[in-house]
Amino acid sequence: MYRCEPIIGFLLLTASLGPLASLAHSAQWRLDYEMSAVHRQQGSGALAISNPDETASTRSQKLDLMLSDRGFTVIPGLRQEGEEPVRFDLREAYLDTRLAGLEWSIGRKVLEWDYGFLSRPLSWLGPNQEGAEYSAETLLLAEHYQGMTVWQSGCTVRLYDADELCLVRVEGFSGHVDWQMLGGYEAGWRFGAGGQWIATDALALRLTGSWVQNQQQLGWSANASEAPFYSSTPLHQQEASGFRWNLGTTLTLPMNVELMAEHSWDESGLSHKSWQQIRDQVVQLNDEAASDPGLYAQNLGWLSAAAGREPLSEHRTLLRAQYQPADWQLEALALLLWTDTRPDRIDQLRLTYTALPLTDLELRWRHYPRDSILGELGQEWRFSLQVSTGG
Amino acid sequence: MSELTAQNRQLWRAGTAVLITLVTALGVTLQSAHADLLATIDQMRISEGGVRVMTEVKLFESGELKSQRLYEVFAGSERRSLVLFRSEAEAGQKVLMLDDQYYLFMPNSRRQIRITPMQKLLGDAATGDISSLRWSEDYRVESQIPMDSNRLHLELSAQRHGLSYQRVELEVEQDSLIPLAATFYLPSGRVAKTATFEMVEEDAGPRLRAMTLHDRIQTRQITEVSYLSVEPWEIPERWFNPAFLLRNNL
Numbered sequence: 270m271y272r273c274e275p276i277i278g279f280l281l282l283t284a285s286l287g288p289l290a291s292l293a294h295s296a297q298w299r300l301d302y303e304m305s306a307v308h309r310q311q312g313s314g315a316l317a318i319s320n321p322d323e324t325a326s327t328r329s330q331k332l333d334l335m336l337s338d339r340g341f342t343v344i345p346g347l348r349q350e351g352e353e354p355v356r357f358d359l360r361e362a363y364l365d366t367r368l369a370g371l372e373w374s375i376g377r378k379v380l381e382w383d384y385g386f387l388s389r390p391l392s393w394l395g396p397n398q399e400g401a402e403y404s405a406e407t408l409l410l411a412e413h414y415q416g417m418t419v420w421q422s423g424c425t426v427r428l429y430d431a432d433e434l435c436l437v438r439v440e441g442f443s444g445h446v447d448w449q450m451l452g453g454y455e456a457g458w459r460f461g462a463g464g465q466w467i468a469t470d471a472l473a474l475r476l477t478g479s480w481v482q483n484q485q486q487l488g489w490s491a492n493a494s495e496a497p498f499y500s501s502t503p504l505h506q507q508e509a510s511g512f513r514w515n516l517g518t519t520l521t522l523p524m525n526v527e528l529m530a531e532h533s534w535d536e537s538g539l540s541h542k543s544w545q546q547i548r549d550q551v552v553q554l555n556d557e558a559a560s561d562p563g564l565y566a567q568n569l570g571w572l573s574a575a576a577g578r579e580p581l582s583e584h585r586t587l588l589r590a591q592y593q594p595a596d597w598q599l600e601a602l603a604l605l606l607w608t609d610t611r612p613d614r615i616d617q618l619r620l621t622y623t624a625l626p627l628t629d630l631e632l633r634w635r636h637y638p639r640d641s642i643l644g645e646l647g648q649e650w651r652f653s654l655q656v657s658t659g660g
Numbered sequence: 661m662s663e664l665t666a667q668n669r670q671l672w673r674a675g676t677a678v679l680i681t682l683v684t685a686l687g688v689t690l691q692s693a694h695a696d697l698l699a700t701i702d703q704m705r706i707s708e709g710g711v712r713v714m715t716e717v718k719l720f721e722s723g724e725l726k727s728q729r730l731y732e733v734f735a736g737s738e739r740r741s742l743v744l745f746r747s748e749a750e751a752g753q754k755v756l757m758l759d760d761q762y763y764l765f766m767p768n769s770r771r772q773i774r775i776t777p778m779q780k781l782l783g784d785a786a787t788g789d790i791s792s793l794r795w796s797e798d799y800r801v802e803s804q805i806p807m808d809s810n811r812l813h814l815e816l817s818a819q820r821h822g823l824s825y826q827r828v829e830l831e832v833e834q835d836s837l838i839p840l841a842a843t844f845y846l847p848s849g850r851v852a853k854t855a856t857f858e859m860v861e862e863d864a865g866p867r868l869r870a871m872t873l874h875d876r877i878q879t880r881q882i883t884e885v886s887y888l889s890v891e892p893w894e895i896p897e898r899w900f901n902p903a904f905l906l907r908n909n910l
Contacts, residue, residue, distance in 0.1 A: 297909050299767055306679075337909055365907055372907070381770035395770060412903070415869060417758075442902050449768060467761065470776050470822065521776070521781035626749035659751045659767065 296338040303331040304479040310647040327351045333360060335659075340365045352473035361405045372412040374423075377405040382438070382449065383477050383515070384465040388533035388580070388605075390479040390513035391451060391461045393436065394425070397579075406434075417442045457510070458484030471521045478514040486511060488539045504547075511536030517587075525593040531586070538580035544608035550569045582606045593659040613637075627657040663837050697804070697814070698796035700837050703750035704859070715790055719783035720882045724820045729782050731790055734893060739798070740900045741791040744910055754905055757791040760822025772902045777824040779870070780868050783883030784853050784873040788824040795830075798823055822830060833860050838866055852875055853869075858876070876899050 294509070306328045331349040335342050344361040363376030383389030386399040396403035409424030424435040436453030441596040463477025486509045517531035539547075584607035592599045598621040605612035619633045633651040713733040719726045730746040738759070743752035752767030755775070762779070763772040777788030784879050792798060799816035805874060808811050816828040825846040832838060839857040846852045860869040867890070873883040898904045 283725070297752065372904075374907070379770055384769075398873045414901050414904055415899060416897075419901060440903055442758070442761075444759065445900075446680070467772075467774055471773060490772060658748075660748055 277494065279656070284327045290542070295334070297659065299335040299657065300339070301333045301335075301655070301657045303653055303655045304653055305331075305653035307328050308650045310649070349456070358404075370413075372414070374410040374412070375410065377407050379403055379405045380410075380412075382440075382451070382476040384447070384463065385517055385531060385533075386529070387517070387531040387585060388513065388515040388535060390515055390535075391449065391463050391477050392450065392460070393434065393453065395461075451479070456508075457484075475517050478512060479566075480510065480512050482510045483508045484511055484537055486590075487539050488543060505545075508519070509516060509536075527589075527591040527593075529587070529589040529591075533580070533585045533587075535580045535583060535585075538583040538585075540583045541607065544582065547611075582608045586612065597621070598623075629653075629655040631655065632647040666873075670702065692724060695838065697801055698799065699814075700792045701832065701839055702796050704838065705868055706735060706865055706890050707892060710893045711793075712732065712889040713793065713890050713891055716886045716888055717782045717785045718788070718884045718886070720884065722880045727782060731781075733790060733793070734895050734899065735793045736895045736900060739792075741910075742895075742899055743787070743791050744907075745853075752909065754910070755787055755791060756900065756905060758900065760820055762787055762791075762882065763904050763905075764777040765902075767773075771907065772906060777822075784875050785883050785885055786824060789871075791875070792824075795828075799828060806834060807831065811840065812837075841867065 291509075301386075303529055306326065308324070308326045322346040327350060329348070331346070331348055332349030332374065333344055333346040334335060340479045341364050342361060343359075346358045346360045349355045349357055355598055358379065361377050363374055363378040366373050372622060373651050379394070380393055381389075381395040383391040383395075389395070389397050394408065396405055407426045409426060410421060413420045418439060419442045421438040424438070425433050427433055434455040436451055437447065438451045439613045440449040441447070445467045446464055449462065451461040453459050459479060461477070461480040463475070465473060465475040467473050488505055488507055488509075512534070513536065514534045515531060516533075517529065520528045522528065566645055586605040586607070587602070588603045588605070589600065598619075600617075600621075601620040602619070604615040604617070606615070612635075613633065615637055618632065618633045621629055621633060623629050631651075631653045633649075634655075635649040635651070637647060664772040666798070673845040680701075701754060713735065715733050717731065717733045718728040728747075729750060732744040732746050734744075734801065736742075739757070740759070741757040743755040743757075745751065745755075745836040756763040756764040756772075757777075760777070762775045762777055764775045764779075765772055770852045775787065777786060777792070779787050781787060781790060781853055798819060800819055801818050802815040804815075805813045810833055812832050812834045814832060816830055820828045825844040826847045827849075829837060829843040829845075831841045834838065838859055841857065844852045844855070853876065855874070856872045858872070859866045861867075868887060870884055870886040873885065875881040876885075899910070
């Protein structure tokens with residue numbers, strides 16, 4: 270049975286919290302609710318993540334409530350997927366305040382610092398691509414505004430065994446150009462810079478990049494001394510310095526049409542050469558698996574783990590076209606994964622209808638073509654209802 | 661002979677200099693008069709310096725009210741404005757105008773989005789129609805032609821490339837300069853929209869109460885932009901920094 274009582278309870282709680290919050294003179298609140306149903310059909314490709322030709326349907330619910338008053342912001346959230354129990358998550362909880370001529374942020378907070386969609390090399394304390402779920406970090410951040418420039422300096426406060434990230438950032442807004450520069454230290458030094466140029470009313474160009482010392486990278490290695498990525502496989506996780514770049518452009522045409530192209534080069538992803546070696550290994554393992562199902566299962570294990578890791582390939586390209594007539598939005602998207610000289614393409618069509626103010630209905634179809642290294646992973650239908658309200 | 665030629669040359673130079681000075685002075689005087697003209701018209705909409713304008717936008721179809729929105733507009737100097745969306749349906753949204761650059765802030769997004777001044781808010785009202793409140797900062801008067809004994813036709817052209825409308829035909833009362841009607845043209849030369857103005861008499865003089873935008877295609881649709889209140893406001897400089905707006909609910 271599909272359990273939705275906790276969500277309904279939370280909605281009722283919100284319905285009573287809203288008017289209460291609005292009683293406080295400066296309080297603001299916002300509720301974002303999303304219900305989605307996904308029907309997935311897995312294909313029988315070489316790198317199929319689950320059993321070949323399997324179909325599965327899942328439903329999920331997501332609810333975030335934002336309460337904000339006098340600089341305090343709290344965003345508790347509930348997540349429920351399929352038959353799993355409801356999971357509570359304190360998504361953000363922070364205080365924004367002004368002290369000694371500086372703006373301070375203390376607590377769990379998400380910061381988005383990049384201009385890109387496919388990849389965000391400068392988003393060090395936020396999601397690394399558009400729409401990705403991100404678990405906020407506890408941090409202490411000081412900001413200073415100087416005309417159209419902002420200086421930021423801060424550190425994370427990680428209550429688990431991990432290196433802290435300390436950084437300095439400057440961002441400016443100079444007419445047609447937005448720009449930023451960052452420098453910091455985590456397990457090693459890291460630097461980043463980027464800009465967005467509004468060339469004309471219709472054309473925007475952006476380029477961001479960062480260099481990270483001692484970042485975790487995947488590689489194909491026969492060296493047994495290196496940490497294996499997944500049990501005893503030739504895929505290894507290693508520390509190395511590397512670059513991440515994202516180059517993109519957006520063209521806005523008449524009649525509410527928008528075209529976007531982005532290319533991401535991320536040295537922490539699997540290279541073209543590593544994918545070639547994986548491909549060779551797949552052929553060999555599949556031959557052995559014909560006589561040994563156990564080997565086949567092991568094969569699936571590390572290939573799934575590699576395929577589930579982001580970024581999937583060192584070079585990726587995003588092409589997107591959007592058309593927005595009135596309350597409708599139609600989006601066609603192709604993601605190209607350069608695992609070979611020919612890219613593996615993931616296609617997506619999305620139709621969104623704004624039924625009422627702050628109420629969106631969305632239908633999405635995603636397809637993984639058969640002629641790729643990933644094999645035909647299948648196709649996916651997703652329907653979602655998003656409702657927001659606030660005051 | 662050569663002395664006479666030199667004298668002629670000197671006279672010629674002096675005459676040219678006087679002529680250039682006169683033409684320049686006349687041009688400056690005319691331009692200044694034109695700028696004064698638009699500044700006077702602006703005074704009927706908002707006063708000089710920082711101001712806070714409560715703006716209501718209503719969309720009517722066949723005379724029936726379809727929807728309405730409330731905006732709090734802070735207009736500062738140097739063509740900078742901040743629009744706070746105050747309707748429940750749009751709560752938390754903000755638009756910042758810095759010269760001809762526009763930033764949109766959504767409550768559930770942690771980064772600003774660049775938009776164009778033509779992006780629609782409601783009905784025919786675009787972002788630029790709400791945030792840009794001073795014609796004298798945006799346009800210059802190219803010509804003024806009396807239409808009849810009491811009406812003056814002003815031809816305005818954009819002072820910058822990035823404005824929503826590159827040309828505006830403005831009809832005003834000849835004596836009081838009270839705006840009566842306007843036609844806004846896109847950079848392509850096509851008519852974007854037409855407007856009529858409604859004034860209210862106050863102690864300090866006439867004030868613009870509302871601007872009604874008429875759709876050229878959907879003729880049954882009318883968008884009314886009402887200026888509910890206009891008051892002087894000390895706008896903090898930080899409010900015009902996009903990074904500050906990202907972190908603060910105003």
